[in-house]
Amino acid sequence: MNILHIDSAITGEDSVSRKLTAEIVSRLRAANPGAGVTYRDLNTGVPAIDTDWFKAVRLAPANPTAEQQALVATSDAYLREVQDADVLVIGSPVYNFTITAQLKNWLDQIARAGISFRYTEAGPEGLLKGKRAIIVYSAAGTPMGSEMDFASGYLRFMLGFLGITDVEFVAADRLAYDREAGLARAHAAMDRLAA
Known part of the structure; x- marks a missing residue:
């Protein structure tokens, strides 16, 4: 089993999502001795896609410049980690009712037509099949599944x-209202996860 462990919180050691993703990865490794883990901390910076990215990655010039080659290499590295993973454990704290900018940038980097998805006569088809994703959703005041939650539905759809x-x-x-209850719900959900 190959595990891709992704964190995106900006709050460092105080991050609830970081603590919970680490615990999930620990449980997966305990149940699957020999499992490999690739760790990616998106808070260290994920380049946003822009016109230069589009020209380098999407248009794929025959003779790319050194700068274009670097943009392609970065995007390829993110995508390769996902392609190689059997399980993705993603920390997704909610900031301003949605996912972090870093996590959105990462999704933009790996959404590559012809590589991670393709368009067919029947509609779009995802090409990263056969993988499992476990998402830690942490929020101070945004209940998951509520009308103000623009994070969980987007992540489920995008994946x-x-x-x-x-x-x-x-x-x-709802950690701002009752932190202990929120953490207890998270741990109960972890206990229900199949290892």
């Missing part, structure tokens, strides 16, 4: 668009 349809959530929400 499904890329072919990852086995998506489970561990929610530590």
Whole structure:
């Protein structure tokens, strides 16, 4: 088993999502001795896609410049980590009712037509099939699944668009109102996860 462990919180050691993703990865490794883990901390910076990225990655010039080659290499590295993973454990704290900018940038980097998805006569088809995603949803005041939650539905849809349809959530929400209850719900959800 290959595990891709992704964190995106900006709050460092105080991050609830970071603590919970680490615990999930620990449980997966305990149940699957020999599992490999690739760790990616998106808070260290994920380049946003822009016109230069589009010209380098999407248009794929025959003779790319050194700068274009670097942009392609970065995007390829993110995508390769996902392609190589059997399980993705993604920390997704909610900031301003949605996912972090870093996590959105990462999704933009790996959404590559012809590589991670393609358009067919029947509609779009995700090409990253056969993977499982466990998402830690942490929020101070945004209940998961509520009308103000623009994070969980987007993540489920976007991963499904890329072919990852086995998506489970561990929610530590409403932490500003009752932190202990929110953490207890998250740990109960972790206990229900199949290792």
